[in-house]
Amino acid sequence: MSFATNLRCRECHREYPLAATHVCEYCFGPVEVTYDYDGIRKAVSRDGIARGPASLWRYAEFLPCERESAIDIGAGFTPLVRAKHLGKALGLNNLYVKNDTVNPTWSFKDRVVTVAASRARELGFEKLACASTGNLANSVSAHAAAGGMEAVVFIPHDLELGKVLGSSIYGPTLVKVQGNYDAVNRLCAELAGSYPWAFVNVNVRPYYSEGSKTLGFEVAEQLGWRAPDHCVVPIASGSLFVKIRKGFDEFAKVGLIEPAKTHMSGAQAAGCSPVATAWAEGSMNFRPQRPHTIAKSLAIGNPADGYYSLVQLQQTGGSCGMVEDDEIVAGMKLLAETEGIFAETAGGVTVATLKQLAAQGKIDADEVTVAFITGAGFKTGEAVADALKPPLEIDANVESFESAYRALHAAAGVA
Numbered sequence: 001m002s003f004a005t006n007l008r009c010r011e012c013h014r015e016y017p018l019a020a021t022h023v024c025e026y027c028f029g030p031v032e033v034t035y036d037y038d039g040i041r042k043a044v045s046r047d048g049i050a051r052g053p054a055s056l057w058r059y060a061e062f063l064p065c066e067r068e069s070a071i072d073i074g075a076g077f078t079p080l081v082r083a084k085h086l087g088k089a090l091g092l093n094n095l096y097v098k099n100d101t102v103n104p105t106w107s108f109k110d111r112v113v114t115v116a117a118s119r120a121r122e123l124g125f126e127k128l129a130c131a132s133t134g135n136l137a138n139s140v141s142a143h144a145a146a147g148g149m150e151a152v153v154f155i156p157h158d159l160e161l162g163k164v165l166g167s168s169i170y171g172p173t174l175v176k177v178q179g180n181y182d183a184v185n186r187l188c189a190e191l192a193g194s195y196p197w198a199f200v201n202v203n204v205r206p207y208y209s210e211g212s213k214t215l216g217f218e219v220a221e222q223l224g225w226r227a228p229d230h231c232v233v234p235i236a237s238g239s240l241f242v243k244i245r246k247g248f249d250e251f252a253k254v255g256l257i258e259p260a261k262t263h264m265s266g267a268q269a270a271g272c273s274p275v276a277t278a279w280a281e282g283s284m285n286f287r288p289q290r291p292h293t294i295a296k297s298l299a300i301g302n303p304a305d306g307y308y309s310l311v312q313l314q315q316t317g318g319s320c321g322m323v324e325d326d327e328i329v330a331g332m333k334l335l336a337e338t339e340g341i342f343a344e345t346a347g348g349v350t351v352a353t354l355k356q357l358a359a360q361g362k363i364d365a366d367e368v369t370v371a372f373i374t375g376a377g378f379k380t381g382e383a384v385a386d387a388l389k390p391p392l393e394i395d396a397n398v399e400s401f402e403s404a405y406r407a408l409h410a411a412a413g414v415a
Helices: 037-043 046-050 056-062 084-090 109-122 135-146 161-168 181-191 205-222 239-253 274-280 306-316 325-339 345-359 377-385 398-412
Strands: 004-009 031-035 080-082 095-099 127-131 150-156 173-177 230-234 263-269 320-323 369-373
Touching (some): 031 205, 084 325, 109 127, 127 181, 150 161, 161 377, 325 345, 345 369
Parallel strands (some): 127 150, 150 173, 230 369, 263 320
16 A cells, blocks of 8 residues: 655645645645655565565555555666676775666656556546656657556757657657756746646656655665665756655655665766756856756756755765766767666766766765666667768678678777
8 A cells, every 4th residue: 555645745734635736835845755654664674575576666655545446557676786897997996886777668768657547546536747858758658558547748948859759659748848848848838737647757756756666766775775875877857866866865765775874876868957056156046047968858047956956965975976978978879888877968978977076085085875867879870870880791702701890900000
């Protein structure tokens, strides 16, 4: 059973029923789900969780909907990889990579959508909708199809082809909007007031955002029931960044792990870095930016959880880096060449920031550090294609291969 009790405003703490609402009527602050932690403490155990399904629904007691009504296409419980080769390259002795590229639609968005879609269906909605930079549109389209619901997804007009195809295959109504993500999001906020649809990142956002904390649950379980010392997480809206820590805190609250002060560090592209810029300036007030970066999945110039991300950076002793487009491409290549993981541009941002923070001494070499890789690289192949070495072209005989192979090594200075 779900132990969700109500919605509560983060600012004034007024409480509301578990309905489709995301803003406090009194102070206009965001609302989030609260739980009966005493009930959860009695209902869960490490052994019980370990016997659960190999998906995020092994943590159903911590989620705001019933396991029996879940629209479950297998999101979550993704690999935590001991990244020895990447760690050696960066001077980090205890580095792990949380590989969410292997989710059903190849990004962490399957976590938030399986929860949002399941709760939306419990609330009686028949249509799922969203504003998306691509990955969310893919996941909403897939979960709607699996749940027998209609999908209407709104995306910026210049989205990468891989992400457009990754939604279209599931048969949604796909709407390209002239403008960036912030324009798309404003449109959906207006439409949510008129259309009786579940906009996963608007009117059912409190439930949607709860899916992200399952990354914290999984990392703690996969590390042997402990929180890491340091996390490096890409920041778009900021919700993922904030909710991973909530996962650690909730596990500690019910006694599954010991309380720990995990340093939470953020990663942003320089071309869309409102949180990182504010952090560098020593300010708790970010200024919205117009995005201009290859990391389109992070291109949110006015992040909903930007302020809360800054609060978390301050509270946990973390840091926040920003990296240029060429560093992003280099990060994608480094992760692939060292650990065999092909990440999208957001993963390049994470790895490049990890490298930056390690070089600056902001991550201790012996800290147990987890870098979160949130989406697969085939969705954003255009970003890295020109930086890759071309294949050898030969005739179909041994002599042609040996000649080309010798020339390749001679050019590289290899004996």
